[in-house]
Amino acid sequence: MVKNLLRILLICWSIVSMECHAQDSIAYDAFFQDQALRIELFLFGTGSDLKVVPGKIVQEPIWPGPRNQLVFPFPYGKNAIRVYDLDSDRLIYSFGFDTLYSEYATTEPASQGKWKAFPISVRFPKPKSRFRIEFLSRRKDNHWETIWSESMKPSDKNIRREGVDLGDTVFELQKTGDPNDRLDLVFLAEGYTDSEKEKFHADAQRMTQYMFEHEPFRRHRGKFNVSAVFRPSSESGVDEPDQRRYRNTALGASFNTLEIDRYLLTDQGHTLREYAAQVPYDSVVVLVNSKRYGGGAICLDYCVSTVDDPKSEAVFLHEFAHSIAYLADEYIGSVTYNDIYPEGVEPVEPNITRELDPAKIKWKDALTTGVPLPTPKDFGAATQETASIVGAFEGGGYLKTGMYRPEKSCAMGSGLDPFRFCIVCEKAIEQMIEYYAPSTDK
Ligand SMILES: [Zn+2]
Structure with a gap:
């Protein structure tokens, strides 16, 4: 009882402290340039240990995310990044999100000490001066622990500055305004061959239309930019390990993630963000060219859905609601x-x-x-x-x-038909739309 009370106090304290940071508003132009930095990280973990090792750092041409709420205003995420200005030691950016590692950490093999690697990418606006980036993970009591931190210089020659265009085809599905004050959604093609390019375009349009037929997306349609990026896969379809069926595809997505049949994700977190970065984006949806029922979401990172099951549109919107608004399965x-x-x-x-x-x-x-x-x-x-x-x-x-x-x-x-979010979920999605596309900036 006392232990529980202490835990609750700790959670309250961390929520309060996050809100205190949030009130301390950061002027974007004082601390950041227009570009973004993306760092590729490798997470190595068991149920009780986590190591984070950095890979390459890449500059992206624009930061499409929020500029007036640089410190994440929500308590969401089992992981987080925090960026500090080194001269003032001030927190200038933070964001909370999930990783597949945090789900893996609760599985049987992980608790028996089996190590597994998870490549992920984190992104933040490019600071003007020397900065420190921290990667944090929540303990079971929800308290934050810093796992990795490194100081960097924005002028470092090792930051890759090559162009982001990888020669893939970009379809613009809806453009309502500047990426800085819109929620920029990007669909990525997975398991479509070269001859299925138009099918992907039509599938992305169908999902977009379904989303805007449902609240709260319908009434906020004007706050979204939507694009789709097509990269051909050499084979059509997706990996289905339980059927011993494997396909060579752009993102290597697979069913049976964490041994759950319908759980469909990719383990190529570095390629995923490199692929997406060809357009300004806040949120990534991977469309998998398969008739099988399935999908998955890593909250506030990306989501996946198949396209040709009778329930695929509903699965897409359910998964997107996880990844955009940190909603739990009910x-x-x-x-x-x-x-x-x-x-x-x-x-x-x-x-x-x-x-x-x-x-x-x-x-x-x-x-x-x-x-x-x-x-x-x-x-x-x-x-x-x-x-x-x-x-x-x-x-x-x-x-x-x-x-x-x-x-x-x-x-x-389980109420996918008719598809309707409860009032609490609707409100949570609306708050996240407001975070990316603030009404006051219009
Ligand atoms: Zn709900």
Whole structure:
């Protein structure tokens, strides 16, 4: 009990301290140039150890991300980067995100000490002066730990400054404004051969259209730039290790990630960002040319979906909601990663909670008046109002008990048809759209 209380205090403290940083607004032009820097990192880890080793550093022509919220205003991410100005020792940029490592760390092989490598890329606006970059990881109690840090000079000759154009085909699907104040979404082709270029273009258009048919994307359509980059794969399709079927593709995406059938990701985190960097982007979606049901998301990094299953559009939007807004899965079910939401620790995801106090629950402003917490499954059934009741329904984050979701049904749960986000998820997506595409800048 005391231990849990301490954990909760620690979490509150880290959230408060992040908010304090956020109030300290950083003038972009005082600290940053127009370009971005991308660092390729190799994460090596077991269940209890993590090493981070840097690879190459690349300059990208523009920083398309937010310029007025340089310190990440959300508590999201199992990992984070922080950039400090060395002269003033001031925090000038931060961003939280997930990595596949943090899921791997909870699996059986990892807990038995088996090492595995995960290449990832991190990106931030290019500082004007000497800076220090830190890579942080959350411990189980949600407290941050610095794993790697290095000081650098923006004038360093080892920063690669070659052009970002790799000769791939770029399709512009929607352009509404400057990348700096828009949410720039890029689709990447995976498993399409040269002769399937137009199919990819049509698939990306179909996914874009589906997204803008659903709230909150529909009402914020004008805040998005959408593009698609095509790189031919030498073979059509994707790796399906459980079928012993392998394809040579642009990103080497594969089903059976972490031994889960439908879990489809790529292990080429360096190639992924190099491929995407041919256009200004904030968020990456990999479209996999396959009829099989599947997808995956690494929150605030990228997501993947197949395109030709009858449910592919819904899977895409579900995965994109994970990767853009740090939403948790609201469904219950078995996954190979264990203990992803440790007991007694309030998850940082906006749409699941362990809290049942109506004065403290994170979606307290959205609660239906007089709703009991926890909320019985059939609450409101007599008045046929169940669809719009916001309470705390038991089951979420793969857990059957002890974890609660805001509404009975949501697209982050198993309710893909009809596709509708609950009010809490909708709000969380909206906040993230606002982060990338602030209304005040119009
Ligand atoms: Zn939801």
